[in-house]
Amino acid sequence: MNANVLPRWRQPSATQIRVVKVVIFVLCVLPALRLGVLMWRNELGANPIEHITRATGWWALTVLALTLAVTPLRRVLSVHWLLRVRRMLGLFCFFYASLHFVTYVWLDQFFDWQGIIADVIKRPFITVGFSALLAMTPLALTSTSAMVRRLGAKRWLALHRLVYLVAILGVVHFLWLVKKDLTEPLVFFGVFALLLGVRVVYWLKDRRPGPAGPLRTSVPKMP
Amino acid sequence: MLRRSSDIAPSEITPRDLFERRREFLRDIGLAGIAAGASALVLPAFAQGPAKVFANAKKSAFSTTEPATPYKDVTTYNNFYEFGTGKEDPAERAGTLKTRPWTVMVDGECAKPKRWDIDEIVRLAAVEERIYRMRCVEGWSMVIPWNGFPLSELIRRAEPTSKAKYVEFVTLNDDRQMPGLRSGVLEWPYVEGLRIDEAMHPLAILCVGLYGELLPNQNGAPVRVVVPWKYGFKSAKSIVRIRFTEQEPRTAWNKAIPREYGFYSNVNPAVDHPRWSQARERRLGEFGKRPTLPFNGYAEQVASLYAGMDLKRYF
Numbered sequence: 001m002n003a004n005v006l007p008r009w010r011q012p013s014a015t016q017i018r019v020v021k022v023v024i025f026v027l028c029v030l031p032a033l034r035l036g037v038l039m040w041r042n043e044l045g046a047n048p049i050e051h052i053t054r055a056t057g058w059w060a061l062t063v064l065a066l067t068l069a070v071t072p073l074r075r076v077l078s079v080h081w082l083l084r085v086r087r088m089l090g091l092f093c094f095f096y097a098s099l100h101f102v103t104y105v106w107l108d109q110f111f112d113w114q115g116i117i118a119d120v121i122k123r124p125f126i127t128v129g130f131s132a133l134l135a136m137t138p139l140a141l142t143s144t145s146a147m148v149r150r151l152g153a154k155r156w157l158a159l160h161r162l163v164y165l166v167a168i169l170g171v172v173h174f175l176w177l178v179k180k181d182l183t184e185p186l187v188f189f190g191v192f193a194l195l196l197g198v199r200v201v202y203w204l205k206d207r208r209p210g211p212a213g214p215l216r217t218s219v220p221k222m223p
Numbered sequence: 224m225l226r227r228s229s230d231i232a233p234s235e236i237t238p239r240d241l242f243e244r245r246r247e248f249l250r251d252i253g254l255a256g257i258a259a260g261a262s263a264l265v266l267p268a269f270a271q272g273p274a275k276v277f278a279n280a281k282k283s284a285f286s287t288t289e290p291a292t293p294y295k296d297v298t299t300y301n302n303f304y305e306f307g308t309g310k311e312d313p314a315e316r317a318g319t320l321k322t323r324p325w326t327v328m329v330d331g332e333c334a335k336p337k338r339w340d341i342d343e344i345v346r347l348a349a350v351e352e353r354i355y356r357m358r359c360v361e362g363w364s365m366v367i368p369w370n371g372f373p374l375s376e377l378i379r380r381a382e383p384t385s386k387a388k389y390v391e392f393v394t395l396n397d398d399r400q401m402p403g404l405r406s407g408v409l410e411w412p413y414v415e416g417l418r419i420d421e422a423m424h425p426l427a428i429l430c431v432g433l434y435g436e437l438l439p440n441q442n443g444a445p446v447r448v449v450v451p452w453k454y455g456f457k458s459a460k461s462i463v464r465i466r467f468t469e470q471e472p473r474t475a476w477n478k479a480i481p482r483e484y485g486f487y488s489n490v491n492p493a494v495d496h497p498r499w500s501q502a503r504e505r506r507l508g509e510f511g512k513r514p515t516l517p518f519n520g521y522a523e524q525v526a527s528l529y530a531g532m533d534l535k536r537y538f
Contacts, residue, residue: 046300046507110511122500180479181308181408
């Protein structure tokens with residue numbers, strides 16, 4: 001592919017990418033900021049802890065969906081620079097999942113470890129959610145470029161396939177906890193099913209050499 | 224973010240007691256410094272809400288002395304799936320409910336079936352103030368000053384026959400007034416039920432108001448039952464029919480998920496919901512969780528109703 005024929009949005013300059021990154025950073029911080037302002041103004045409703053728990057969990061899943069959308073978008077639109085915002089998105093997913101966990105341990109249970117252990121046994125959805133956070137932790141820890149180099153691209157990629165497990169656990173966690181109205185968790189289920197489904201399609205296509213084979217030969221395969 | 228006083232509707236103003244306790248809440252979570260700054264933003268609260276038609280309701284010995292949950296929380300945090308499954312949906316969407324004219328058909332296994340007008344029901348017996356704990360099956364609780372009278376007052380007038388083993392309560396089923404009915408989240412109409420001796424118990428009330436006012440739509444206007452020793456969903460709202468039956472009524476939540484919601488659904492910290500513990504609850508407005516009491520703290524009055532029953536089996 002000749003870089004000169006690509007439109008600007010497909011191949012922005014380094015400065016433009018930096019601007020896009022700042023914009024995405026600010027957008028990702030806004031939901032947390034909003035919760036802080038609502039708490040400050042006492043506008044979180046009758047059950048503030050439930051409100052914070054729901055909001056942080058919802059944003060963790062939403063940012064995870066955005067993170068997983070990077071690869072299909074790159075492939076469909078040939079916008080390979082998107083890869084350069086994926087790390088930030090992944091880390092924001094970890095950020096909201098951690099806030100969600102801290103809300104549970106601190107605000108909801110107030111470090112009542114005995115209660116937490118009883119809860120984890122009685123409420124399997126909490127175990128599932130906690131597993132998702134655990135699976136995410138090594139991904140956050142190895143997100144730096146230095147760690148990619150240290151692990152080697154192959155091993156790093158293999159490790160980061162854990163994100164698929166995180167998506168599945170996250171949706172099961174949500175599906176399992178609602179009382180009856182499954183609408184919202186089912187929407188997430190649909191989105192994640194689509195995002196993981198296209199990867200299966202790509203994987204099948206890429207295995208087959210020939211004209212229908214991979215479009216990209218120089219770009220390493222990313223999860 | 225600062226608003227002038229003229230921009231703020233009375234309904235948006237935090238009731239005084241909630242406003243004052245909000246500091247405790249914020250201090251508890253370590254934000255006292257921010258709270259001090261925030262206090263400058265919130266105007267002093269003043270009285271609100273419609274006329275206090277039950278202001279002279281007589282006090283009841285059954286009332287708890289625990290502090291009542293603020294009016295705003297009682298009327299904006301509701302489970303009433305006929306208006307949507309979100310907690311704020313009923314307060315936002317129940318304006319379409321028309322509570323006058325309204326009738327309640329009382330029939331089934333009784334000598335004197337009758338279609339009651341709502342205004343006849345309100346005048347049926349002396350309206351009392353009953354300050355009850357309300358425990359939701361989801362793990363939160365409130366303290367609500369209800370206005371009503373013993374359900375037995377209405378039941379007696381119908382003269383149930385010896386075949387009347389149960390009482391069934393049916394909620395309005397009109398999707399023009401209740402937008403949530405268009406979703407299939409539960410089987411409509413909402414049906415609840417009690418054993419006749421439960422329904423005749425002096426704690427079980429027919430409720431027409433709260434905080435001295437006519438019942439707000441989102442709380443089950445114009446008439447509901449309140450059965451304080453059972454999980455909240457057992458207390459049917461916006462009732463249009465009360466029927467005496469020989470068979471145990473097939474209730475809405477029991478039909479939806481039978482292994483999670485039994486017919487009895489007495490508050491019981493020892494019997495967990497299959498997906499969560501019922502040992503503790505969060506009283507709205509409080510930071511920590513408190514232990515849940517057997518029969519929601521009404522064991523002394525109602526435990527005898529279930530003498531000899533295996534409460535794990537009849538959950």
